[in-house]
Structures are given as C-alpha cells and as structure tokens.
Amino acid sequence: MNEQADQRYARVLDIVAAVLRIPEVEAEKSFFDLGGTSLQALRICARLERDLYIAARPQALFDSESLAEFLAAACT
Amino acid sequence: MPELEGSELIHEAVGRQALRRPEATAVFFRGSRVTYGTLDAAAEAYADMLAGAGVGPSSTVAVILPRGPQLIAVLLAVLKCGAAYAAIDRRWPQARIEQVTRLIAAGTVVSGSPTDATGHWLTLDEPLEQVAARARPRPRVRIDGAHPATVFFTSGSTGNPKAVVSPHRATTRLFTPGGFADFGPGHTMLQAAPCSWDAFSLEVWGPLISGGTCAVAEQDHLLPGILADLIRTTEVDTAWLTTSLFNLLVDEDDPGKSCFAGLRQVLTGGERLSPAHVASLLARHPDVDLINGYGPVESCVFATTHKISAMDCARDTGIPLGTPVPQTTVLVLDGERVLPRDSLGEICIAGAGLAIGYAGDPDATDAAFATVQLDGVPTRVYRTGDFGLIDSDGLLHFRGRRDLQIKIAGYRIEPEEIEAVARQLPGVRDVAVVATAAQDGESARLLLLYTTAAGDAPRPHAVRRALVAVLPAYLVPHVVRQMTTLPTTATGKLDRQALLASC
Numbered sequence: 001m002n003e004q005a006d007q008r009y010a011r012v013l014d015i016v017a018a019v020l021r022i023p024e025v026e027a028e029k030s031f032f033d034l035g036g037t038s039l040q041a042l043r044i045c046a047r048l049e050r051d052l053y054i055a056a057r058p059q060a061l062f063d064s065e066s067l068a069e070f071l072a073a074a075c076t
Numbered sequence: 077m078p079e080l081e082g083s084e085l086i087h088e089a090v091g092r093q094a095l096r097r098p099e100a101t102a103v104f105f106r107g108s109r110v111t112y113g114t115l116d117a118a119a120e121a122y123a124d125m126l127a128g129a130g131v132g133p134s135s136t137v138a139v140i141l142p143r144g145p146q147l148i149a150v151l152l153a154v155l156k157c158g159a160a161y162a163a164i165d166r167r168w169p170q171a172r173i174e175q176v177t178r179l180i181a182a183g184t185v186v187s188g189s190p191t192d193a194t195g196h197w198l199t200l201d202e203p204l205e206q207v208a209a210r211a212r213p214r215p216r217v218r219i220d221g222a223h224p225a226t227v228f229f230t231s232g233s234t235g236n237p238k239a240v241v242s243p244h245r246a247t248t249r250l251f252t253p254g255g256f257a258d259f260g261p262g263h264t265m266l267q268a269a270p271c272s273w274d275a276f277s278l279e280v281w282g283p284l285i286s287g288g289t290c291a292v293a294e295q296d297h298l299l300p301g302i303l304a305d306l307i308r309t310t311e312v313d314t315a316w317l318t319t320s321l322f323n324l325l326v327d328e329d330d331p332g333k334s335c336f337a338g339l340r341q342v343l344t345g346g347e348r349l350s351p352a353h354v355a356s357l358l359a360r361h362p363d364v365d366l367i368n369g370y371g372p373v374e375s376c377v378f379a380t381t382h383k384i385s386a387m388d389c390a391r392d393t394g395i396p397l398g399t400p401v402p403q404t405t406v407l408v409l410d411g412e413r414v415l416p417r418d419s420l421g422e423i424c425i426a427g428a429g430l431a432i433g434y435a436g437d438p439d440a441t442d443a444a445f446a447t448v449q450l451d452g453v454p455t456r457v458y459r460t461g462d463f464g465l466i467d468s469d470g471l472l473h474f475r476g477r478r479d480l481q482i483k484i485a486g487y488r489i490e491p492e493e494i495e496a497v498a499r500q501l502p503g504v505r506d507v508a509v510v511a512t513a514a515q516d517g518e519s520a521r522l523l524l525l526y527t528t529a530a531g532d533a534p535r536p537h538a539v540r541r542a543l544v545a546v547l548p549a550y551l552v553p554h555v556v557r558q559m560t561t562l563p564t565t566a567t568g569k570l571d572r573q574a575l576l577a578s579c
Contacts, residue, residue: 050301
C-alpha cells in the first residue's frame with residue numbers, strides 16, 4: 001500500500017472511532033463487535049462522503065466480517 | 077368546477093384527485109413520473125386481478141413489494157376491493173414475515189417473487205402505463221370510513237409483534253386542508269420510510285389525498301448527499317425525518333450542498349427532540365417550517381403536532397408535542413379520571429384516528445383501549461403509556477414512559493419481546509435487554525445480557541446470529557454480552573438500573 005492510501009485508511013479509522021466514541025479501533029474487529037448501530041453506520045458513511053469523497057453503503061459496514069474488509073472495499 | 081368533497085376513504089380521496097387532475101404527477105421514482113390518471117387506472121387493473129382471486133371487504137392482504145409506484149398502486153388496489161393491506165418490509169427475516177402473515181390471517185399475499193405458492197406474484201417493475209391499459213370498469217365496493225384499511229406491526233411486550241388495524245378515516249382525517257402541513261398541488265413529499273411504518277402513510281397518502289406529489293427514494297439509507305440530490309432533482313420540499321435521522325442530518329450536513337436547502341416543510345418526531353439540533357437548523361434555515369409530530373401508531377401517524385419556533389428550544393420543559401390534529405382529542409388521565417391542565421398523568425387519545433384494535437389479540441386490545449366518561453359521554457380512548465401534561469396554553473408535553481418501552485431510531489421497542497425470543501435459544505438461561513441512555517441527540521443502543529445453563533453455552537456471536545434469523549434488524553441488540561449472573565432487586569426481580577450501571 002502506498003503512503004497516500006495508508007493515510008486515507010487511517011482517516012477512515014479515525015472517523016469510525018469518532019462516531020463510535022471509542023479512542024481507537026482495531027481493523028480486525030467487525031462493526032458489530034464494536035457495538036455499532038445502523039444510525040452510526042449512516043453517520044460514518046455521511047462523513048466518508050463529505051470529508052473523503054468515499055461513497056460507501058451503510059449496509060456494507062454490517063455485511064463486512066471486519067473493518068479491514070470494509071476499508072479495502074471502500075478505499076479502492 | 078364544483079367543490080369536490082373530501083372522502084373518508086383513502087382510495088376515493090385519491091381517485092377524486094385523479095378525476096380532477098389526471099395529468100398531474102402523483103409519484104416520482106427513478107427519474108420518471110407517474111400521473112394520477114395512470115396510478116389510479118393501474119390500481120383499478122390490479123384490483124380487478126385481486127377481486128378475481130377472491131379479495132373482498134373482509135380480506136386482509138399482505139403486500140411484500142419494494143418501495144415505489146407499483147407498491148402504491150397495489151395498496152390502492154387492495155383498498156378499492158374493500159380489503160385492508162399490510163405492507164411488509166421485504167428485508168425482514170422469512171420467519172418474521174411468516175409470523176406476521178399468520179398473525180393477520182392474510183388470505184392473499186402479493187409479492188414480486190414466485191416462491192410463495194399460496195400467493196400472487198406480480199411482474200416487478202412492469203410499467204404502470206402498461207398495467208393501466210388493462211383497467212376496465214368495476215362496481216364500487218360499499219364501505220365507510222370505519223372500515224379496516226391499514227395494518228402496521230409494532231413490538232409487543234408478550235414476545236410477539238402486535239398488528240395494529242386502522243380504519244380509512246384514521247388516515248384521511250390527517251389531511252384536511254389547512255392542517256398541520258400542506259401536501260397539496262405544488263408540494264412534493266419525500267417517501268423514504270419503510271413501508272411497514274405508519275410514517276409511510278404520511279409520506280404516501282398525505283400527498284396523494286391532497287393532490288401533491290410523492291417522491292420515492294430508491295435507497296433504504298438516506299445519506300445527506302443522496303437526500304440533497306433527490307431534493308434537487310425531484311423538487312422535494314416536504315420531508316418526514318425521524319428525530320435521530322434529523323439530528324444526524326443536522327450534524328453531518330454539508331453546507332456547500334445542504335440537504336435542507338430546498339425544503340420548506342420538515343416534519344420530525346418519533347423520539348424526544350434535541351433542542352440543540354432544532355435550534356441549529358432553525359438558525360441556518362429560518363425559512364423552513366419545522367413541525368414536531370407526536371403519536372403512537374394506534375392513533376395513526378400523529379395525535380398532536382407543533383410548529384416549532386426558535387423560542388421553543390429555550391424552554392426548560394423541552395419542545396412541546398403541541399395540539400391535536402383534526403378529529404382527535406388528547407386527554408391526560410389518572411386511571412379513568414380526566415386531569416386538569418398542568419397535571420401530570422397518562423396521555424390518552426380519542427377520536428377518528430384510533431385503531432380498531434390488534435388483529436387476533438382481543439385481550440391486548442381491551443387492555444390498551446378503554447372507555448372513559450368524558451363530560452358524561454362514554455368515549456373510547458387509547459392509553460399510550462406515555463406520561464405528560466397539557467400546559468396552560470393547551471400544548472401537550474412529554475414526560476416519560478410508564479413501562480420499559482424504548483424508542484430507537486423511531487422504532488418502538490418492547491425489551492420483553494427480544495428477551496422472550498432470546499430465552500428460547502438452547503443453552504440460554506436468563507436474559508435482560510436494556511438500552512443505554514441516548515446522548516447528544518444520538519439514539520440509545522440496545523444491550524442484551526444473558527446467563528447460560530451449565531454445559532454448552534452459546535457465545536455472544538451465536539446468540540446474535542440466532543436473533544438476526546428471526547427478528548427484524550431494528551430489534552437485534554447492538555451489543556450482546558454473556559454474564560455470570562444478572563443483578564436482582566430485593567424482591568427477586570431483574571434490577572435494570574444496576575444492570576445499566578454495570579455496563
């Protein structure tokens with residue numbers, strides 16, 4: 001992964017952590033493991049679109065086995 | 077043209093708009109328009125098909141179709157047959173769909189897939205113009221405004237969902253001219269609520285009864301960007317946004333591409349409003365009419381509404397629920413006694429909005445709907461379970477719940493229903509479902525805590541998977557945790573306060 005993609009990846013994780021109100025998220029955990037709600041998924045996707053121009057479906061957060069899997073799909 | 081009188085029947089009120097302005101846009105979906113004339117004729121053609129299958133005034137029809145003009149035409153068709161419809165959310169687990177279909181004793185199921193051998197299936201997305209061409213004159217079914225029209229499902233504390241059956245007039249009463257919002261010609265209302273909610277009635281029948289346009293969102297998730305695009309391309313000027321979605325959109329709005337920019341009327345409610353979010357919207361968009369709507373599904377969509385002013389946000393009593401909608405009376409009772417103004421009691425609702433009852437559950441119906449003496453007249457009321465008061469200005473205020481009911485993202489949740497389902501899972505001994513307090517205008521989160529019998533105890537993931545298979549997504553807890561014991565009170569009851577404190 002190049003540096004730019006790395007930074008993007010980190011910023012997505014920051015958004016997830018901010019919305020879930022936890023200090024840090026581990027990418028191997030799933031959105032459900034972190035106790036995420038459907039409105040939090042919507043909020044994350046709203047920020048991804050607004051701040052990083054990433055179009056992601058909220059349902060994809062629930063469908064992914066881990067945040068890493070979600071990120072891989074969302075950041076490409 | 078002579079003044080057309082309103083009808084108490086949903087399909088007749090829509091039919092009158094079709095006669096009056098057949099070329100006007102009734103529904104906007106995926107970039108194309110369906111006129112009133114086409115919608116009404118397509119509904120006639122579908123009604124012909126349903127009547128041929130035996131659907132009549134004593135039937136209840138389950139409709140399992142995606143949101144869009146076809147769904148609306150089929151629902152109108154059911155009503156034209158004199159039957160009641162239950163629009164069922166296709167995303168629910170199959171077990172839940174079968175459970176609710178049995179509950180309402182639906183003799184006919186209309187869906188878009190041929191897998192259900194007992195039902196009727198339609199060709200999805202057949203252009204309604206093509207369907208409308210098959211319309212032929214049919215005799216009018218004679219029913220009145222008290223006849224069943226809609227069925228909505230809500231969480232039940234006994235472990236099973238409740239099917240709320242409402243008459244035509246419960247819906248039509250809401251949309252009299254000069255009411256709480258204008259849905260008529262020149263206005264376009266967003267349709268984004270799941271079809272199984274009574275907000276769906278507001279979004280669809282509000283405009284179609286009034287002669288306006290209903291713009292159906294294709295996506296289930298209303299991201300601010302999607303909403304902004306839809307508002308721009310379809311001229312949506314009126315929207316219902318559940319409190320928590322409203323808060324989210326206010327927080328995450330992109331000022332450069334605001335989703336509120338084209339809106340003139342915003343209806344919100346379903347949960348307690350956040351004064352900070354309301355104040356923020358009114359400051360940024362002072363030209364938006366913001367209306368708080370309150371009411372359980374048993375009084376169809378709304379019982380009271382309140383046009384919110386900036387001053388309301390500063391009240392230490394919270395934003396008022398407001399005054400009753402047409403043909404609706406709101407009372408504050410202590411038992412059977414009507415309380416004077418400013419006294420705290422249970423909010424009870426009377427009037428044309430009341431449901432007929434819960435399908436197949438006369439006991440629950442009797443428990444929730446009581447007859448009280450109102451100025452010496454026996455009056456049927458629905459006991460909401462909400463505590464509140466009517467202030468000296470006649471405005472209703474909310475003060476809390478009588479029971480454990482929780483509102484999350486606008487959904488009404490009875491923790492006992494989830495507990496009852498989880499308790500049946502193999503290896504699970506005791507279960508408690510609690511909600512964390514909502515903060516900063518966000519919704520509460522549902523926590524399920526369970527203890528296990530000795531032996532092979534299911535892990536939290538397995539418990540959650542088992543719940544996902546039978547419950548609609550809004551009833552699936554966000555956090556599932558295994559405990560060694562659940563705290564109890566001195567009387568041996570589950571101590572929910574202690575439980576929440578330990579989470």
